[in-house]
Every structure is written in C-alpha cells, then in structure tokens.
Amino acid sequence: MSKPELWVVAERRLDHIEPTTQQLITKATRLAGDHFHVVTVLLEATTDHLEDELQPYGPDEIRIVRDDRFPTATDAELADALKQLIDAAHPNTVLFGATITGRSIAPRLQAKLQTGLTADCLDLRFDDETLVATKPSYGDNIMCEIICPDRRPQMATVRPNTFVAQPQADATPAITTAHITFHPVARLHVTAATPVVNTATTVGDASRVVALGRGAANEDTIASATQLAEKLGGRIGVSRPLTDQDRFTHDDQIGQSGNTIHPDLILNFGISGAVQYLVGMQDSQTIVSVNSDPNAPIFAASDYGYVGDAQAFMTALLAQFA
C-alpha cells in the first residue's frame, strides 16, 4: 500500500516562492519520516519555474499544475483547483502558510471539503496518522492542541517563521504534473496588482529587530530607535500597546497573533514581557532588554539586560556606533 500523502501548498509571492512554503516543506519532511509521502503542490503559469525554488528543500515530490491564469487567480478559483487535486489524490494532510493568501484560500477549501482546518498554528506533530496542531488563542495567552479525528484531509495554516527552512544537499524530488479544469469566477476580478515599494515587509522577515513597548513610546525614543534600526540593518517592531498608534500596524507587532520572530538580534526597549510577547520572540538568537523596572519579566528571557532609561541607553549606544 502506498504511503499517505502529506501536502504543502506552495504559495507565490510576486515572482518567487513565499518563504513560509519552504519552512513548511522542511517541517513536513521531518514529520514524515518513512510514514508519509511529502508532496508540494505548485500552481504556476506555463512559463514559470518556481519548482526550482522548492527542489532544494527536499519534498518527495513536486506536483505541478500549469495554467496562465493562476498568477492572478482569485481565492475561489484557487480553492476550486485544489479541491480537484484533492479529490484525485486523497491526501491525508494539507498544510498552508498562515499568510493572507493562505488564510483566505484554506477556509474556502475547507468548506468545499467539509473538513477541519486549524488556523495559524505554532507547532505540528503526528500521532500515528492524526495531525496534532498547536494553535494559539486569546492573543497567544493560551495554546490549544486541536485534532480532526474523522475527516480527511486534515488541514492547517501555519504562522510564517514558525519553522526554519533548511535546504538539503541531496534533495532529488520527483517532478510530476497534474491537470485540473480551471473554472473562472466571472463576478470577481483583480484589476491591479502593484508591489508595495517598502520591501522591509513585516517584522518577521528582519534579521535585526529594535522592539519598542509602552515604556519607550514617545517621539524621541521612536526617532532614536529608527536610527538604531538603520545602523543595525534591521527594523522596528512593537509590542501590543503600540499598535494603537497610527504609525504602527499588525505588520509591526511581535507576539499576540502578530508575528512570531527569530532574528539574529533583538533589542527590547520599554517592554515588560507579557507571556505572548515572550513566546513570540523567544527563539531569537541574542536577546537584549532595557527596562526601568528591575522586576520586569522580560529580563528572565534575555541574554543581556540593563535596568535603566531606554532613551538614555539608546543615545549612548548610538553615540558609540558613530
């Protein structure tokens, strides 16, 4: 009997593969062992070769469907294409990145398949052939383990940057093609798609992060932090209270259904360290925290800590960088 299939649905990000796809392939191949056949499903245009960006991560198979309408297809059209592929192959499990695209297509597909979908997962494991997905709730204050015992495929969207993508030296996935009938949805059209000029994207993509919390929220501190981030080649991130300011959005937020991050270096200023924040950044390589409260929980999760004024410390740091 052939092995059950574990799918990762590849996502396009402009002319490339969205990094979460590669992270998920790495995780899927580790979970699979000898028990699952890991398939990356790729919907691309006839002139695309996005499989070249998937191959090094070593799924067992890259299954490609080509249609020139895919790059601009809408959620319902993509969900329909995936439904046809699933009906043909009956995968055990289907994984998506919990990106905006993934979180839009997967539930639509879930409704077509009448199966279970667990959102925005922070961990995955298998008990035999049952996927156990760890999902945060209540702004990451609570973790839930969720299973879908009876229906297949079982599905999950996984938060970007939860897993680390690792190429394999000897990866030789089988490249296969599959076919579907593209059913256009006449009532919805993408009339324009423009790359957002600021490619600093989200805080989850930065390798250096200067993070600001309630204790470092004034204009001067934000200006100094911006300079510091520039010197470090990094980006500003914020904890939950600062997302109330107009200049910061969910793309800037660390923890709490924002971004789980693991940069090389994070400097925390004026952040006391709520549980969801600590969990959201605890995989950073080096953690430095400055807070005026010596009892702030952030210090217990840090490599280096300074009890004192955030602004004064930043000013001193900037002076010594010059």
Place this chain on the structure above:
Amino acid sequence: MKIVVCIKQVPETNDVTIDPHTHNLDRRGLAGVMNPFDKNAVEQALQLKAATDAEVVLLTMGPDDYAQSLREGMAMGADSGVLLSDRAFAGADTLATGYVLAQAIAKIGDVDLIIFGRQAVDADTGQVGPIVAEFLHQPQITYAATLRLSGPNEVTAERLLEDTKQTLVAQLPAVVSVRSELNTPRYPTPRNIQLSFTKPLTTWHHDDLDLDDTRLGQAGSPTIVTKVYAPTPVKRALTPLTGTPQEAASQLIKALKDRQLL
C-alpha cells in the same frame, strides 16, 4: 441595498487563565463585548449606509447574552439584529458556525453584501468569512484595506498582501472581510443608544432555520480541542549590563562583537 454584518461577542480581555484543577479556561467574571475587529466591519457598513441608504442587519450566533453586542452595534447605527441561539448550535467550530450563519443569511434574503471583521480576537482564526462565502457561492475579498461602491451592483476594494497591493472588483452579492486599519469605528451617540432599544432584535432558534442536523454544533464540527494550556516562556541566563548608560552600551557593543553580531 441590504448589508449583513456578522459579529462575535468576545471576553473584554484576553488575560484568561487556566484552572489548575480542571485544565479548562477560567473565564469567570469576564464581561462580553463586541469583537473589536467587528466594529470596523459595522463602521464600514454604516458608511455604505450613509452613501446609499442601505439597510444594515447585524447577525451573530451564540448564547442569549450575545444580544448585548447586537445592541451595541445598533447603538452605533445598525438597523436591526438577528441572534442565532440554540443549544444545538453550541460547541461549533468554524465550519459548523459558518454553516448556520450561511443558512441564516439565506433566510434573511436579498442580501447584497456580507461584511466580517478580520478575525475574532479570542479564537483568531478569520476562517468564518471565507466559509460563509463558499457555502453561499459568493466571491470573497478578504483583509480589505479600502472598500467602496463603484457601481449600482459592484464594490471595489484594495487588499494588502504581504508585499503586493491588489485592487479587486466584485459584482454583488459578495463577502468582504475588512482590516482594522480601514476605519475608526464611531462611538454610539446618546440618541442612538436610546434608539437601539426600539430597533428590532430577532432571535432565531433551530426550528426557525432550514438546517441539516448533522452539520450543527459539536457533532457537526470536524475539529476537537484535545488540550488547553498556558505557554511557558523559555528562561535564559541573564548577563546584566551595569553602570551608566555609556558604560552599559560599551559592554553591550563588546558582547555583540564577541557574538559576531557587529
């Protein structure tokens, strides 16, 4: 034009704890409020109402006390509220919730636009909007950053993907979920608060809807929560930086150089 806004009631704070004995969520004493992201959806509907004289109907599924979130939305200016409340609906996951909402929207009838907030702040899934869209065979625009009527039967929205801005045009009826950055929800005026108690609030039970019982509540939910726990942050060995800010900064720079981060 008729707009339905689907809303959820959530605890007023996310600082929930786990009961150490039962391992269940301890939500005692937490008041319910309208999901903050849903206020953006209500606000968007009210702006469209101002432009087109649309009728705005609020819809929610939950226990009887969810009526207070419907009242809250009517105090903002919505015209009426529908509460879907029945023990048969309890324990529903996103799929079973979406099914009942879709059947209720079909019963409301002649709905042109269905608006959702981006997600609920307690469960954080954002799945119910697309599920309802699929069940009703309608096009969807998720995470809309702007939304306007661009024709008698058409909406235009902008959607921010990770690094692309899309413009989409949908023929109505359609489902839209909105980002919180799209507007600032209005506060209820005293007059609207007073008026809200004269506006119709209807409760529909199981028998008021055309439902397949195998798709309801816990039994109709494919997913099961098997474990609930509080995450424990990983502790690290802290090296204190000491002295004046200048001294501490130079200690840090040395440490970062040692770690080859500078």
